[in-house]
Amino acid sequence: MTAETVQKQQLELAALIAQNTNVDGIHATAIARLFLIRASQPTAPLHILHKPALCIVAQGQKQVILADRIYLYGSEQCLVVPINVPIVGQVTEATLAAPYLCLRLDLDPGELGALMLETELDVPKHQPLQQGLSLSPMTPPLLDAAIRLMRLLETPQDIAILAPLIVREILYRLLSAEHSPCLRQIAMGDRRLHAINRAINWLKNNYSKPFEINEIAREVCISPSTLHHHFKAVIGMSPLQYQKQLRLQEARRLMLGDGMNAAIAGHQVGYESPSQFTREYRRLFGAPPSCDIARLKSSSEA
Known part of the structure; x- marks a missing residue:
């Protein structure tokens, strides 16, 4: 052709x-x-x-x-x-x-x-x-x-x-x-990927819970070290980093879509420390919550 x-x-x-x-x-x-x-x-x-x-x-x-x-x-x-x-x-x-x-x-x-x-x-x-x-x-x-x-x-x-x-x-x-x-x-249901997919689903459903690699490993029936290794090979990040991204993305959605303030949104997704939430939010999205949400609202109205 x-x-x-x-x-x-x-x-x-x-x-x-x-x-x-x-x-x-x-x-x-x-x-x-x-x-x-x-x-x-x-x-x-x-x-x-x-x-x-x-x-x-x-x-x-x-x-x-x-x-x-x-x-x-x-x-x-x-x-x-x-x-x-x-x-x-x-x-x-x-x-x-x-x-x-x-x-x-x-x-x-x-x-x-x-x-x-x-x-x-x-x-x-x-x-x-x-x-x-x-x-x-x-x-x-x-x-x-x-x-x-x-x-x-x-x-x-x-x-x-x-x-x-x-x-x-x-x-x-x-x-x-x-x-x-x-x-x-x-x-074909590669056993390693099946375990990773189950871990992803567990994290999606429990992102606000304290992170425990041993608990997730038990859920997917492999050792914590094997889970960490396979997860990082496929996803490019550790299970803990993945959970943080899920938390921060959900907090962003709550602030943008539901009008929640940063303190409440951070607590809702599992952060006990407002300062830690702001710090990690800024690291991921490039701005603190209030500035990021204001920018997003401004761009959607433009």
Whole structure:
């Protein structure tokens, strides 16, 4: 396939996303787990807990930071997030005339596992753990499948029958390409990743509790040292650092969305010391709570 053909595909995908996103933001679609994202200007860094997903940028550019690693990608690459990870995302290239346009398809590990079994794809034994993000070149077959999935939004009557088939093709393309090592580990229930995922879920549900690595290790049935080692290999940070990010992100949400003051929000997420909360909040978000929330409110009103 020629470079000219690929460029035409990218232009068509961008046009399809633009047609279905009239304003900036994240837009749900009639296709299950398919979301479209539009931004008409570069955005401020946003701290989020990213769910397992495939992200395809049709136009513009984005930067994602996981722990100390920076991933910069545009229409030439696609990003796969195989496990829940706390990232900092920022649209770096977007204008009114050429907005940032992205397709996000949330992934179902069970669906990936069933497809792997059916296609007899396997995971090499003793494969090293993969970090929680995978960035690789966009392939023409994957781009073609994404375009066909987007076209279904123009014929809603076809979605129920054809969308699952195209999603299945997309998953097959991912499992057969450079993303396969991390996805195959997730799909086949790698015991180490299963333990990490259980630890993540435990931390999400108990982030306000005092951190006890022994308690979490007992919950996921591995030793504390093994949990710490595997967790850091995949997520890029320790379980304690992960819990801190969950706490601070939730406190930010409480202050921004519910109007809570910093002292109450910090206590609600598990901080006994207001000064420690302010100190760690500033370290993560670059400003103390009051200044950060004022800046966020100002930018949303602009």
